[in-house]
Every structure is written in structure tokens, then in C-alpha cells.
Amino acid sequence: MWFAFGFISLAGFTIYSLFKRLNGAPKGKLYRTSGIPYGNNIVKNKYGHAVKLCVFVEGQSGYDYILKNETLIDRFFKIIGLSVEHQTGNKEFDDRIYIVSDNKKVLKQLSSNNTIADSVIRIFDAALMNSFKVKRIRHQSGRLWVDLRPKIKFEDDQFRKLSYEIATLLNTISSEHGKTPLPAKERWKDPFNIRAMIILAISTGLAINGLVQFVRLKITDYPVIIDADKLLQDAIYVGSGITIVILASALVLLGRSARAHIVMFEVLIIGSLGAIATSYAELRDINIEFDKARPDLYEVKIVGRYLQEHKRIRSRGGFFFKTASDNVKRFYHMIQVEDWNNIDTSRSFKVSKQYYDLAEVGDKLIVSQKPGKLNYRWVENLRTADSSDT
Structure with missing residues (x-):
């Protein structure tokens, strides 16, 4: 099973991931501030600190590209010829920005429209001056947005001002693209x-x-x-x-x-x-x-019993990071038995609290071991003398 x-x-996770990548535009309503329509999303960690920020505006249909900082790694792979990036002819833009797109019509627009190139550079500069890092500018699914990472702790008012400045520039880029609209199916031309x-x-x-x-x-x-x-x-x-x-x-x-x-x-x-x-x-x-073999039964003696602290790990969703407020200690109930496969060694197993409370050093257990279809030996269960599973 x-x-x-x-x-x-x-298969399910792969299909879900493909769907999210095809429809990765940020969700949310647009609000007007001083006549500029835009929205923003903030993701905070468990301490309430913002770790991811997004500013988005309405984009144009058919566009699907990413603009990011060009790194030494990008340049290295361009030099060896593994990756080939379009050059717009704008030296500052080409030196600083890496274009993730191979759509010829989109690349032609980025090359011929100085207003778009200038607005992109100003977005990166505005973020840098406010101690933010632009992870990427993305145009997809009819929305245009910027993903940001804060370098230091910031005030809400500071982010509001930066959001407004970035939104203004994003709307300028979107408007320029709108002058030469692409059909919605153009994303498949890449x-x-x-x-x-x-x-x-x-x-x-x-x-x-x-x-x-x-x-x-x-x-x-x-x-x-x-x-x-x-x-x-x-x-x-x-x-x-x-x-x-x-x-x-x-x-x-x-x-x-x-x-x-x-x-x-x-x-x-x-x-x-x-x-x-x-x-x-x-x-x-x-x-x-797929192991259909009969189990081998071994009688072993309990040589120890102990509690092993269970360090709970969580994230905001429930897993992976230990929470500061989780002060209640929890334990696994462990018994240590003679290793039936190796003389003079022992092996530990996690058991139920009920069995742990009844188990004593010196008690005998029956180990049911099977050879495994792929030859990885495995224990089916542990049983006491009365054959009740632990």
C-alpha cells in the first residue's frame, strides 16, 4: 500500500507544482494610493519579522519573463556557453540584469524600449537604497510583481513608501508593454x-x-x-x-x-x-x-530502559522549527535489548508507554525478523511471552 x-x-505533488508554476502570480486585491493601483503581500516568520515581501500591479496578458540580478554564476555559465542570455544593447542594463526569457517578441521589446529598461534599473536601485534586495521581477498570468527580501529590520512606513515607488515603476513598465500587446498564448512561444x-x-x-x-x-x-x-x-x-x-x-x-x-x-x-x-x-x-518469507523468531533479554527526549520541531505551518513557547518536554519510551544479530552488542526500540511501564530489565521478548525482499532485514514486531505486540 x-x-x-x-x-x-x-505524481500528485509534481502536477500541483506544475500548476503553481504555470499560475504563480500573487493573489490579492489592488488598492489605490495617490492614484496608483497596487497590492502587496508580506510573509513573516514566527517572531513576527518580515522575511518575504511582494509588490504587484496589473500586468499584460501573454508575458512570461523574469528579471533578476546578474551574478558571477550567471556570467560563468554564459562564458562556458551552457546558458545564453539576450543582450539589449543597454550596457548598464546588460551588466546588472539577467533576463530569464527566450521569447523573441518579449526580448525585442526589452531591447527597444528604454523606458522599461530605465524603470527596471530604478526598481533595483530603490530597493537597495532602502536596504532591501530584489529577488526578481516577474511578469506572468496578467500580473507584474517584485519579490523582495529585507536586509535589516524595517519600519512599516518605510515599506509603504518603497511599495508606492516600486508600484509606480511597475505600472510604467506594464503601460509600456500595453502599447504593443501580446496574445495570451504568446507565453507558449518561448x-x-x-x-x-x-x-x-x-x-x-x-x-x-x-x-x-x-x-x-x-x-x-x-x-x-x-x-x-x-x-x-x-x-x-x-x-x-x-x-x-x-x-x-x-x-x-x-x-x-x-x-x-x-x-x-x-x-x-x-x-x-x-x-x-x-x-x-x-x-x-x-x-x-513484497517480503513473503516466514519470519525468524529470536528470544532476547531486556538489558535497559530509558526515556529519550523528543525535541518537537515546527514551522508556522506545524513542522520543522522548534518553537520558543514549546517548553513542555516530551519523551520517547525506549527499551534496550540484546542484539540477536551481533554478540556483545545491544539494540534500542521505541515502545508504548503502557508496555514501558510494565517492562523490567531481565524480561524476555520475542523478536520477529524477516529477511526483506531487497535483503534489508527488518523487524515486524516485538512480542512478550504472551504474544502481545509492544
């Missing part, structure tokens, strides 16, 4: 756009699925894999192979486009971890679910 669930969830989205959707799908599988295995007490190190090693091999295939696909499908190295970096950093985590879960589930 879990084996099939892994593939179904991976030969590399949908290819990049599909590859990134697969990469993100692997990452999300890997995270979900990690949480599932983390909260599951049984079955227990005995040969976990061997399983992890094989998962790294399989996950690395999947990553290489995706990277090779990106190279073939996106080579000499503006997106090539950007997509490959995301696959290498995010997709690889997801591929390894997904591979680990799938190999584990295949090993258990």
Missing part, C-alpha cells in the same frame, strides 16, 4: 518555458514527496529496518541516478537557453535531496511489502 502511495503522491517548468515541477515534486515520506517514517514506530545503513547507501545511489537523469534531460532540453543553469542548480540542490528521500522510502516499502 505505501509503495503505491509513494508513486501516487509523487521554446524553453514549458520544458523548464516541467523539469522544475518534477524536481519540486520529488522534494515535497521526499519530505512527506520522511515525516511518515519519522512518526512510524514499526516496522524497523535493521540494515538501515545499507538501505540509505542504496537510496543515495538510486537518488543520485535519478538526479543525473533529470540533469541530463535539462541539459538536452534547455541547453543554450537563458534558463539552463538556473534549472540545473535547483535540480541539483533541491531535487537531489528529494530523489534520495523518495528512493529511501520506496526501497523500504518494496522491501517490506
Whole structure:
């Protein structure tokens, strides 16, 4: 069951990621301030500090491009010829801004319209003067927006003034694009756009699925894999192979486009971890679910019992970062038994509180171990003398 669930969830997360990438424009109403229509979104961390900010205006249909700071990495991959970026002829713009688009009509507009180029540079300068960093300017799905990151703590009034200044410039860019409108289907004229989205959707799908599988295995007490190190090693091999295939696909499908190295970096950093985590879960589930062998039973003695502190981790959504207010300590109930596979060593298992309270050092347990379809030995359950599972 879990084996099939892994593939179904991976497909679902990949499709969801592709949908979000195709429709990634910020949501929200536009409000008028001194005659300028715009909206903004602020994402705060658990301490109430803003970590992501977005200013958006109405854009034009058919446009789909990204403008970002050109980095040394961008320049390196342009020099070796992996990525090819359009040059507008405006030296300051070309030196500072990296255009993520291969749509010839869009690139022609960026080259021929000095008002757009000037407005883009002024957005980056305004953010910098207010200790913000522009992550990107994005035009997609009929909206034009700027994603910002604060470098230092800022006042609300400071952000309002910056938002208004950026919104004014964004509206200028949108108006200039509106003078030569593109049909809505023009986004598909970029030969590399949908290819990049599909590859990134697969990469993100692997990452999300890997995270979900990690949480599932983390909260599951049984079955227990005995040969976990061997399983992890094989998962790294399989996950690395999947990553290489995706990277090779990106190279073939996106080579000499503006997106090539950007997509490959995301696959290498995010997709690889997801591929390894997904591979680990799938190999584990295949090993258990397709193992039809009879279990070997071992009688072992309890040699210790202890409490292991459970450090809860959360984010704003419920996971991954320990909360400052979470002062209540929680514990796993652990018993330590003789290792039936290795003489003079022991092995620990998490058990229920009910069993932990009844267990005593010296008590005997029955371990039900199976060989595994893929030869990763695993423990089906622990039983006391009366055959009740722990």
C-alpha cells in the first residue's frame, strides 16, 4: 500500500507544482494610493519579522519573463556557453540584469524600449537604497510583481513608501508593454518555458514527496529496518541516478537557453535531496511489502530502559522549527535489548508507554525478523511471552 502511495503522491505533488508554476502570480486585491493601483503581500516568520515581501500591479496578458540580478554564476555559465542570455544593447542594463526569457517578441521589446529598461534599473536601485534586495521581477498570468527580501529590520512606513515607488515603476513598465500587446498564448512561444517548468515541477515534486515520506517514517514506530545503513547507501545511489537523469534531460532540453543553469542548480540542490528521500522510502516499502518469507523468531533479554527526549520541531505551518513557547518536554519510551544479530552488542526500540511501564530489565521478548525482499532485514514486531505486540 505505501509503495503505491509513494508513486501516487509523487505524481500528485509534481502536477500541483506544475500548476503553481504555470499560475504563480500573487493573489490579492489592488488598492489605490495617490492614484496608483497596487497590492502587496508580506510573509513573516514566527517572531513576527518580515522575511518575504511582494509588490504587484496589473500586468499584460501573454508575458512570461523574469528579471533578476546578474551574478558571477550567471556570467560563468554564459562564458562556458551552457546558458545564453539576450543582450539589449543597454550596457548598464546588460551588466546588472539577467533576463530569464527566450521569447523573441518579449526580448525585442526589452531591447527597444528604454523606458522599461530605465524603470527596471530604478526598481533595483530603490530597493537597495532602502536596504532591501530584489529577488526578481516577474511578469506572468496578467500580473507584474517584485519579490523582495529585507536586509535589516524595517519600519512599516518605510515599506509603504518603497511599495508606492516600486508600484509606480511597475505600472510604467506594464503601460509600456500595453502599447504593443501580446496574445495570451504568446507565453507558449518561448521554446524553453514549458520544458523548464516541467523539469522544475518534477524536481519540486520529488522534494515535497521526499519530505512527506520522511515525516511518515519519522512518526512510524514499526516496522524497523535493521540494515538501515545499507538501505540509505542504496537510496543515495538510486537518488543520485535519478538526479543525473533529470540533469541530463535539462541539459538536452534547455541547453543554450537563458534558463539552463538556473534549472540545473535547483535540480541539483533541491531535487537531489528529494530523489534520495523518495528512493529511501520506496526501497523500504518494496522491501517490506513484497517480503513473503516466514519470519525468524529470536528470544532476547531486556538489558535497559530509558526515556529519550523528543525535541518537537515546527514551522508556522506545524513542522520543522522548534518553537520558543514549546517548553513542555516530551519523551520517547525506549527499551534496550540484546542484539540477536551481533554478540556483545545491544539494540534500542521505541515502545508504548503502557508496555514501558510494565517492562523490567531481565524480561524476555520475542523478536520477529524477516529477511526483506531487497535483503534489508527488518523487524515486524516485538512480542512478550504472551504474544502481545509492544
